[in-house]
Amino acid sequence: MNSKPIDLDSIHSPADIRSMSIDELTQLAAEMRTALMRKLSARGGHVGPNLGMVEAIIALHYVFDTPTDKIVFDVSHQTYPHKMLTGRMQAFTDPAHYGDVTGFTAPEESPEYDLFSIGHTSTSLALASGIAKARDIRGGHENVVAVIGDASLGGGEAFEGLNYGSTLGTNFIVVVNDNDMSIAENHGGIYADLRLLRNSNGTAEPNLFRSFGYGYRYVHYGNNLRSLIEAFRAVKDIDHPVVVHINTMKGLGLPVAEADKEKFHYNGPFDLKTGASLHEAPAGEQAEDYTDVFANHILDRMATNPLITVLTAGTPGAVGFPPERRREAGRRFIDVGIAEQMAVGMTAGLAKEGVRPVFAVVSTFLQRAYDQLSQDVAINGQPAVFEVFHTGVFGMNDETHLGFFDIAMISNIPGINFLAPTCRQEFLAMTDWAIKQTSQPVVVRVPGGAVVDDASCAIAEDYSKPSYSVTRQGKGIALIGAGNFYYRMAEAADILKEKGYEPTLINPRCLSALDTETLDSLRDYDIVITAEDGIVDGGFGQKVAAYLGEARTKVLALGLPKEFPNRYRADEMIKMCGLEPSQIADAAIAASAR
């Protein structure tokens, strides 16, 4: 490289790169990549997606007249280079400012360049279709660009958007970032077609994009600035919908990320040379989490029960199934790609025919299959099993990935038995029972936070009917702690005991129906307090409050706020919600004294 060094910090907006030569842009890409690797290795983040898109994002901002021209990035976990070029360079060059930006497009950081807060996949085509249609209604002329990865393309909203977008009849540019990878490998028939297109330099038929009605252009060297710029220039100001299919390399420039694309899709801090993760306990001493507990247990059960089949929708690692465990599970581990609707529908078909499907899914992503839970599974009473991970206040804390809406969403669908285990022992017992029974759909809410061992936990033979476990019988004050918040209640009970009260302590086990016999026994209590690791609205505690609405007992339903907090701290959130054991005890005393 003969170009002289570029001062990254002198780039404040895309206008600052538009007068650069190709050589300078190439130099810019190299320096951005170096800065990215330095930050990613120090702080962690989406490694592969960002390293693979450095050139494409430079070329987009170079060719298109952003922010007048509009770009919507799908998932938006590949937008670190975009942030670098749009006024946020310091967050990537200065370690003291690494924390200034989120990992996704964020309108609050850059209202001009970041159109939406995005974190779920497959939305860019629908969002950009709206932008393009609005432009046409207003009589504007700007370019509208939707950027979407090959994996995201497999989600229902993306297909719906691809289908509708081609009928816009005006400027609509879809950049398909094809790195031949999802988080793990891709799954689905379209990926064979994408491969065919890559292998034929875009000339083969059938052509998925043409079959959806798009003009089509292929860029084989999707990490080459000259090729990209040429392609984007060719479609700039085009008067009809077109797909630009670019072939990129996930993790480009970082050998360990190129070699292990799944591990380096998203990674914590790591050693740039070896790829070894930093800040981790030595092998053998690593903290076990609930994904491990689940995966090890279910693999054990699968070994003796040939009907158990585990499904994921594109997130095998997030539910405990890295490659080696997938190999162990064999053909009874099914990855349907980023297609939660398909996964849930498929569980109904599998269960109908006697197989025991277990869909392991991240809480926030199950939102994408509400209707399928209701229609395909619940109305049909199919005994599918769902294990919902990364739930509650201890789950992911980006506003787009919150794990505390699932109680309100699932527990109000008729016919679904929604179980909330408190500890490892109960989690495994409920999972075993859910798989054994064949009478109803069962959702097991995997506890958030660290694994809790509680050998004293009362295990039931049968969880088909709501049957609360009264773990401490007292009087006057009842504390009902759901799921992993049970232990907060147990601590509050201890505090109350010390202060001379005799609280009753209850693990409700089930969040979707009420054990009316137990609740009736509380009608003369002074106060019943519920706590759940989810929003209060639409949740378990409100059901209890309504059931006891005509009783003399007061009811206080504790939980999380109906909000989308962004990058909150769990400990602060818990305190704000009055969920510290001492706060709960104080509330109980205040209510019983009144």
Next chain:
Amino acid sequence: MNSKPIDLDSIHSPADIRSMSIDELTQLAAEMRTALMRKLSARGGHVGPNLGMVEAIIALHYVFDTPTDKIVFDVSHQTYPHKMLTGRMQAFTDPAHYGDVTGFTAPEESPEYDLFSIGHTSTSLALASGIAKARDIRGGHENVVAVIGDASLGGGEAFEGLNYGSTLGTNFIVVVNDNDMSIAENHGGIYADLRLLRNSNGTAEPNLFRSFGYGYRYVHYGNNLRSLIEAFRAVKDIDHPVVVHINTMKGLGLPVAEADKEKFHYNGPFDLKTGASLHEAPAGEQAEDYTDVFANHILDRMATNPLITVLTAGTPGAVGFPPERRREAGRRFIDVGIAEQMAVGMTAGLAKEGVRPVFAVVSTFLQRAYDQLSQDVAINGQPAVFEVFHTGVFGMNDETHLGFFDIAMISNIPGINFLAPTCRQEFLAMTDWAIKQTSQPVVVRVPGGAVVDDASCAIAEDYSKPSYSVTRQGKGIALIGAGNFYYRMAEAADILKEKGYEPTLINPRCLSALDTETLDSLRDYDIVITAEDGIVDGGFGQKVAAYLGEARTKVLALGLPKEFPNRYRADEMIKMCGLEPSQIADAAIAASAR
């Protein structure tokens, strides 16, 4: 036709037709079609879909070894011929038994032949993929057939299923019933490709199905038994996924239905010759419903506000937009096809750019876009407007189309203002306000049942914050009636008044947040009763009960049960739920006396 008449009532299972000649099958089709037309004209139902599929369904049961071979019908509103051949003929030949069967596949009618209760579109590929995978896991060899219409193909779950299904690697037969129609016309890029395939006798490229990885076979005469039987025989026992694309005629055999495919997609009783609807009031005296109220009003507003844009997801008629109104709205009426996710995502894009999108949607179908409401709209605070139709106990009563889950679904998503108007005047005022404001997403829950005029309804200037309308100030007893159930509460208040009580009567207007000031004023009441036209679980009343959980007042939350009742009677349901005004008054008296 030379064949002798066939006694339809002698057909009890598909085995009874498998020894027939092609001529006899053709005669059978003609007689089935005649019986269908007689029943459809007398009772109403899905006219076009069933008339178009008579031959294909005969051919499927003739060629495939049902019920060992499995058929999953998408939407299943085209399965009347299937029911005729699978033990339920009498429900189509004997007027006294017309009511014996539902309009959809129904396992409770025929566990062998009807695999699932289905009513939403786009699910058959996912369900059948599960059936096929279960077969492979169990080591079975039966054929698995998914039948799907061209319109249903445009839904996200169908695309996800199409994408995954082709990777099964074993027998998986997808019959695409292409009649070139949705309920109304189709919308989406794939429909140009389907047309290309039809016009080229299946030979053209690009080929959507091949691009998804399927083998492909085209049947141009999709209402010709010989062609269909030949095609199905050719794919029977095939060892890989294949699409059989059949070109059928919606409404075939009934001239009025062939001529007006949209009107005769679903119709009430009608005159076979003229197509005129029966049991309808003469022109000019027809009962106006809320879809008319909405459409006329919004068209009026669109005439003066060039930014208002109405969207539908494939159900224009169900939200008041038959063809003539669509023409009037012009390009600012957008039908995205059966793609609710796309529609909701698109509203976010439109709103972002200053257009005022109004997505008019049927309650049960909005379930398909829960995640898009949350992510694309709510997290981004986009001021999109949603008008939710066919809500509550007076909505559709098939278990797959219930309209009373939307309160629990929508009101617990942060950041969405969910308004429940009580009458025409309030409905229009809230709609106007929702369009005018640009600060938040607003859902207007269009009241179920007959249009209510209430000139005395208190209209607010601003609905951005919850502000209950106290329409009668009393003491001791408070009745809070949400949406169209407000008037039940008003009647109950009248009864109570007659009996000497002085109830306070409240229209809460908003179901997603609490007017705590008003609620605080009720803390010393004996009893607060809420009523809402939705399930109690996760609903408005439970929020009130929880808020007042520590107050001395008793709270009774009335509403519908968390169940999937099938073809219930609204009057019986209301009584069962204690929602008759006299029942409400009795409950209030009982509680205030205690």
